[in-house]
Amino acid sequence: MSHPPDHPPQPDRRDFLAKAAATVIGGGLALVGPVAGLGVLLDPLRRQSAGGGAVRVASLAALPDDGVPRKFPVLATRQDAWNRSKNVPVGAVYLRREKGGAVRAFNVVCPHAGCFVDFRADKGCYLCPCHNSTFALDGKVLDQNSPAPRALDELPVEMREGGEVWVAFQNFRPGEKERLPV
């Protein structure tokens, strides 16, 4: 069956194009704002944390020689979105002089949920004030009931110019069994 040529198109058919066009254009218009904002929303994904470069933290003379750890702030250049500040605290480390004279450094951030751990001189261990994870002097998890999934994050130490302690400071993702840089 074919329509005679002078037969007017059915209203339904004539409207079909209008409906399709209105839907397509309307849908496209609705996407403009969200699409324009997507880049700004997701921009943080391409930002890498600086860090890993060694910075001077303390002089050896400031470390007790009886093996008791001491907390030191780490000063470095901090990039906070548009602000760049030199020589400001970006974190903290526990430094500990061992018997042989070697120095070890631990990031003070608890690998469980990111709180700062305290050194308890009376118990001779590190204690996280948030969820009570405990760590031995060598950073290992002390109490097996601790919620921390791994040992304290040890950072590479360099001795420079005789008595200066330099640490390659870095933060790691909390809550992971493996050490993954932030």
Next chain:
Amino acid sequence: MKPALNWLDQRTGYKKLLHEALFENVPGGARWRYVWGSTLTFCFAVQVITGLFLWLAYNPGSQTAWESVYYIQHELWGGWFLRGLHHYTAQAMTVLLALHLMQVVIDGAYKAPREVNFWTGILLLMLVLGLSLTGYLLPWDQKGYWATKVATSIAAITPVVGPAVQKVVVGGSDYGHQTLSRFFAVHAGFIPGAIIAFIGAHIWLFRKHGLTAKEPRRKPDEPFWPRQVLCDAVACLAVLAVVLFFVVRYHGAELGAPADPSEQYSAARPEWYFLFLFQLLKYFPGGTEVWGAIVIPGLLMAVLAAMPFVGKWRLGHRFNVAFLGAVLAGAGVLTWLSVREDRANPEYARALRAAERDAERAVALAQSPDGIPVTGAVTLLRNDPLTQGPKIFARNCASCHRYGDEDGLGGKPKDAPTGSDLKGFASREWLRGLFDPAQVSGPHYWGGTKHKDGDMAKFVRDDTAKFSPAQKAQLANAILALSAEAGLKSQHDADARDVVLIADGKKAIGAGGLGCADCHAFGAPDPNAAGPDLTGFGSRAWLTAFIADPAHPRFFGTNNDKMPSFGKEGRLTPAEIGLVADWLRGEWYEPEKP
């Protein structure tokens, strides 16, 4: 699919709602003249969405507002596009508001029973203008800062309550953190909330009374969906195309230099659609501004709001149409006058150029390895020799000295110079000119000073003319050596290349050489030297000490001509002297060429 939709419908009744929304009757069929309200709703939706995304990155505070907008514009993924879309859609909204209002008035859609809807429309118009007024300040750049300052000062002239209103709006006696917090809260919270409420009322009333059909009706009635929806969608698409053209053409929206309360910005103008008000104010002499700023605009709004009543009279509708036409034409003429006046004003053009230069420089410094300090980007410009040097020079030095025949800022002083031209000071080129018998007492060097017939000028004119070829070669090397004392950045490579010649030139300057040491100290202090110490000539230390006190025995001593001791007399701070010295020496941050 269908059972799921039925399930949803039974619980929400969305089908009825959708049916009501889509099958509104359009008397006389779909027409292009009905699209304006929809384009405005579309623009408002775009503004809300882009505004929320901008909110992710924007930070209202005197040390963070410009900085965060810079970050959006130059650092964030597609930030320039997002910001440009927000900026130009705002402009489009103003144009569309005028068109919508014209259509409503011309078609008589304000008449009974639609008076209340007309008034909600006028309220929406004012709320949208409020959005652009508050949004203009948020980038905290020079333009927005000074233009908005004018706007809030105008608020202060309102009789009785003015000063209190201004203080509440500004959040204190002066512009600062609180001003931005308040403007941002009003821009992103109060006004959009009110607009959403009034758009709701506006559309509800519009649906209640139905569309005002333009007579004669050309076609039978039809539902809103699909053909009027298509017309509306195509119109929105056209608006979007125009907006996108501007966004891409200007790569987002303009961002001026960071606001600086100590740096008057004479090119401050409001957004173009407020220019007519800006121009109107020029015609009201001191003390009568209240007429131009408040009484006349208030009366115009009152007549606009009274249109539904005026329209009842026999010629009322014609009056309304003529009134709106006259107001829009008047605003157009005032805008044109304002633009024409600015175009003919060289001061304005110069202020605009300076503003563009500062804006570019602020971005270059923000992108430098040092980044933006926590004290804000305004300190980048305040501590930048390239920005401040010329200004300090023009204010303090250009009454005697020139910089390439100009005053440092590109102006040409009328009087003849009475000091040397300091462009390229201490460079090889500059010193060769000084040692040129034809130039030493000319206008670029000592022509306007008492040194023009002094011992040094005589030495250059008489003694060097009689030099043997060997001595002339020595003099050429002495110039290299003297210029090398300055350690200019621009001659870094040349100085490194010519070490041998420079060493030879140093000997020529010293004792037993060309005779410089008869009057000048070089290499070691000489309390008996009559001329300036040449050790470190043109270096930062030398130049700052010289500007601070040219009459010091180390320099001209009692031979000093007219130059004030800028540091010693406290005319310039050490920081200002450092800035102008760095500028003269060409010491400023240059971005690396890609």
